[in-house]
Amino acid sequence: MANQEQTLKAFAVQLFQIDAIKFGEFKTKVGLMTPVYCDLRVIVSYPDVMKTLANLLEQQIKDITNVDIICGVPYTALPIATAVSLNTGLPMVMRRKEAKDYGTRKLIEGVFKEGDKCLIVEDVVTSGSSILETVKDLQNEGIKCSDAIVLLNREQGGANILKNNGINMHALLTLSQLISYLIEAKCIDVATNEKVKQYLAENQVKDAVLPAINRLKLSYQERAKLTKNVVAEKLFQIMSTKQTNLCLAADVTVASDLLNLAEQVGPYICALKTHIDIIEDFSSNLLSPLKEIAHRHNFLLFEDRKFADIGKTVELQFSKGIHLISSWASLVTAHSLLGKGVLDGIKAASLDSCGVFLLAETSAAGSLITESYTKSTVKLASDYPQLVAGIVCQNNLFLDNPGLIQLTPGVNINKTSDNMGQQYNSPEFVVGKKGADIAVVGRGITEAKDPVETAKLYRNLLWEAYTMRLK
Numbered sequence: 001m002a003n004q005e006q007t008l009k010a011f012a013v014q015l016f017q018i019d020a021i022k023f024g025e026f027k028t029k030v031g032l033m034t035p036v037y038c039d040l041r042v043i044v045s046y047p048d049v050m051k052t053l054a055n056l057l058e059q060q061i062k063d064i065t066n067v068d069i070i071c072g073v074p075y076t077a078l079p080i081a082t083a084v085s086l087n088t089g090l091p092m093v094m095r096r097k098e099a100k101d102y103g104t105r106k107l108i109e110g111v112f113k114e115g116d117k118c119l120i121v122e123d124v125v126t127s128g129s130s131i132l133e134t135v136k137d138l139q140n141e142g143i144k145c146s147d148a149i150v151l152l153n154r155e156q157g158g159a160n161i162l163k164n165n166g167i168n169m170h171a172l173l174t175l176s177q178l179i180s181y182l183i184e185a186k187c188i189d190v191a192t193n194e195k196v197k198q199y200l201a202e203n204q205v206k207d208a209v210l211p212a213i214n215r216l217k218l219s220y221q222e223r224a225k226l227t228k229n230v231v232a233e234k235l236f237q238i239m240s241t242k243q244t245n246l247c248l249a250a251d252v253t254v255a256s257d258l259l260n261l262a263e264q265v266g267p268y269i270c271a272l273k274t275h276i277d278i279i280e281d282f283s284s285n286l287l288s289p290l291k292e293i294a295h296r297h298n299f300l301l302f303e304d305r306k307f308a309d310i311g312k313t314v315e316l317q318f319s320k321g322i323h324l325i326s327s328w329a330s331l332v333t334a335h336s337l338l339g340k341g342v343l344d345g346i347k348a349a350s351l352d353s354c355g356v357f358l359l360a361e362t363s364a365a366g367s368l369i370t371e372s373y374t375k376s377t378v379k380l381a382s383d384y385p386q387l388v389a390g391i392v393c394q395n396n397l398f399l400d401n402p403g404l405i406q407l408t409p410g411v412n413i414n415k416t417s418d419n420m421g422q423q424y425n426s427p428e429f430v431v432g433k434k435g436a437d438i439a440v441v442g443r444g445i446t447e448a449k450d451p452v453e454t455a456k457l458y459r460n461l462l463w464e465a466y467t468m469r470l471k
């Protein structure tokens, strides 16, 4: 132990000698002045210092149990993590700061499996936000993170912030400890220590500022892991596997036409949206073949019922009557007009699980929906993450919530409106400019000369718009 402390003291002096730690007046990234500056990027140029660091961190890791893999916070800690991996034999994974725009778009490179426990390696911690960004990407891959080893804790609140986010920080050195070693070695004087102490007291960080998530830059595959609604997760997976973000509005009035359409267009869609009450010859005999086709072609059945009543009535409308919606539709739409009751009603009648799309805006000209109604609807959706799959809207209303799906109707490549107030936009516009994750196309396909070829065309245009937006 005494030996370990001697090594640590010598290491602190080495850091000072190679200018990895400097004292004076420095401007930080955000323009504030600091009396102490840590630049551990220089370490890579000193293999002996790197070796000592790897040995010291190896000792530290011995106290942390069940580690499967390690991951350095990009970029400064990447070589440190590599050295630790070589020393300990623990396999390493690497986090990309940005996904590549070709190939797999993976953010975590290397070999790992879901449930692996990952130890984070970092050089210096101020607020802990860089560690939390790395943790977030690892957790999105199903990797567990509960510990981080760091070279230097600047003692500005990072340890607490990390603790509040479920991460135990194990620091080789605190700034005070480092300073006391440097005073002992006569590298700096007591006055410098006083300045640093005052700076630390006046510059405590309360919250780590994490960069806002932009759902438009995340793939459907990545977002499948971020949604709390199981149907939305399935929908994201279907979209990703079938490479389609097309939902067909199958607004036909004869049961056999509905089945034919579902059979023919099924391979190109992620969901088939129905208005089951417009089927003139409806009988419950329609439901089994419809479900079978949906299963075979891997798309979801989506009843656009637009529920809008008190909870108890919605519960009955969803599960009773001749249409028995809850028995076959995994997705339904609802208005938020009557508040949370509508969601409670759907929840009460959900057999297995259900995904609700709340209507926050419409494609209809002259809609009475106001901006504040739209906002309150999005808020209601985020209060029910396990039930709400997404929002029906025309604009990008929830950039920072990647778990919710934006469903946009009113898409047509040949028309800009119909004669009853419906308004249309192009696939490129709704996905590329307005944030739609899924576009609903009805008559653009059902009234086309060749609905199957037209569905393929819409599917390709919509998918292309989605892949372009990821770039």
Ligand SMILES: O=c1ccn([C@@H]2O[C@H](COP(=O)(O)O)[C@@H](O)[C@H]2O)c(=O)[nH]1
Pocket (backbone or CB within 6 Å): 249, 251, 275, 304, 361, 362, 363, 364, 392, 409, 410, 411, 422, 440, 441, 442, 443, 444
């Ligand atoms: O704001 C909304 C909400 C729902 N819809 C539904 O989408 C389809 C659109 O059909 P088209 O033939 O492509 O016009 C239809 O089922 C509507 O009920 C919508 O259009 N706008």
